Amino acid sequence: MPERAFTAGLRLDRVRLNISESTVRRLSFYLRILEKTGDAGVDTLSSEELAERTGTTAAQVRKDLSLFGSFGKRGLGYAVPQLASELREILGLDRTWRVALVGGGRIGSALFEYGGFRHRGFEIVAVLDADPAKVGTIWGDVVLSDISNLEAVLRAESVDIVVLTIPAEAVPDVLDRVVAGGVRGILNFAPVQLRVPSDVTVKDVHMVMELEALSFALSQTGGE
Amino acid sequence: MPERAFTAGLRLDRVRLNISESTVRRLSFYLRILEKTGDAGVDTLSSEELAERTGTTAAQVRKDLSLFGSFGKRGLGYAVPQLASELREILGLDRTWRVALVGGGRIGSALFEYGGFRHRGFEIVAVLDADPAKVGTIWGDVVLSDISNLEAVLRAESVDIVVLTIPAEAVPDVLDRVVAGGVRGILNFAPVQLRVPSDVTVKDVHMVMELEALSFALSQTGGE
DNA sequence: TCCATTCTGTGAACGAATTCACAAGGGCCT
DNA sequence: AGGCCCTTGTGAATTCGTTCACAGAATGGA
Helix, strand or coil: CCCCCCCCCCCHHHHCCCCCHHHHHHHHHHHHHHHHHHHCCCCEECHHHHHHHHCCCHHHHHHHHHCCCCCEECCCEEEHHHHHHHHHHHCCCCCCEEEEEECCCHHHHHHHHCCCCHHHCEEEEEEEECCCCCCCCEECCEECEEHHHHHHHHHHCCCCEEEECCCHHHHHHHHHHHHHCCCCEEEECCCCCCCCCCCCEEEECCHHHHHHHHHHHHHHHCCC | CCCCCCCCCCCHHHHCCCCCHHHHHHHHHHHHHHHHHHHCCCCEECHHHHHHHHCCCHHHHHHHHHCCCCCEECCCEEEHHHHHHHHHHHCCCCCCEEEEEECCCHHHHHHHHCCCCHHHCEEEEEEEECCCCCCCCEECCEECEEHHHHHHHHHHCCCCEEEECCCHHHHHHHHHHHHHCCCCEEEECCCCCCCCCCCCEEEECCHHHHHHHHHHHHHHHCCC
């Protein structure tokens, strides 16, 4: 039983219940919109407006939020900064996450140089690669480590999340060692199924599969 | 009514029926496994084995495939090269798709240098950016074009699919022009909802949202 | 040839997620 | 203060996707 403090609106009794992946993804999207409109000086948003900007329905927005509490005012809508702050807390974004980049190739380096992660509280504290020519090179404020020290680096840097951008064939070995290093969150770019213990969460980014899904869609409607 | 020729096993009557996004994503994954095991010399695979390697269930595999035809042999399983070829056709991968990269920043250049797309039949035939300093530079075998010529380039190169890696604020304008350029498939990396006509298909890759979903998952189980 | 074994293909059952529809709360104007 | 309008929060209904369970096809062995 968790004993952590939540804000008044949060429903402790429901927090542990099945929240679907799609709900979480939408929450993340709602938060983005709230931050954007908040910056633009808007202070209230209805479920309808939120739905329109995120490509869903007003009922869906209200249902998603209702899983965590009552954050709106009937007749009025949602207070933008307040709801944003609730969502940040729900999503666990009221802290910094320590991220290691495992794989320093094309994708890995693009993610590193792309500042978008750090701005949202994901700090890259280590980069690892198997290529001896890369080991020791300086990436921004971190020195690239040899992947043979993986477990040690993960523990020394208290890494929470690993971003895996290694070739498929290297996955089984590296994955075991990531888990052994105590990491319980993995963002996986390799086009293989990661087999992990149940206390480890994996999210996949499969760009080629998305392209193939586009190919399918175009083939369906195309030809005329 | 489509009049195109399909192989014997394909069910013309069902091809247009609702195939869910999850089914398509799995088909793409099955294909990968088939190609990998085919290269390893395996010539037959059961739904059970396919399921294990893709992280789903045997029933799911059979159901997915049954939406398009009967490709297996009872008591035996699926012939690897044959099923791979069927899936390639179903997914529309029996041709080359012409892709334009719109946005030549971090992500865009990483995707360009990453060879994984071309190997699967997605050929990058144009790269466009708004930065005058980049226009005219040579990327592999293409010259980077000014985004002000967007529609013209898309038409001249017969672009099928656009990969959008531009900042969120540039999206509304560029998106309209992508659609005006006749493109009906978009792989979107910008963290905004794309509003497009119904004959245009969009697939999103939202890496930061995936990270936030990880943050949520870790917050749920963490703390003890 | 016949039986035992294996694994597919698929209706039916189930469960999860979305949408509907409306009662109740809140603000504003007169 | 009262009435009107607006928008939330949420059970109920519906739709969609997954899992179950088994009949039927293919193979190999006796």
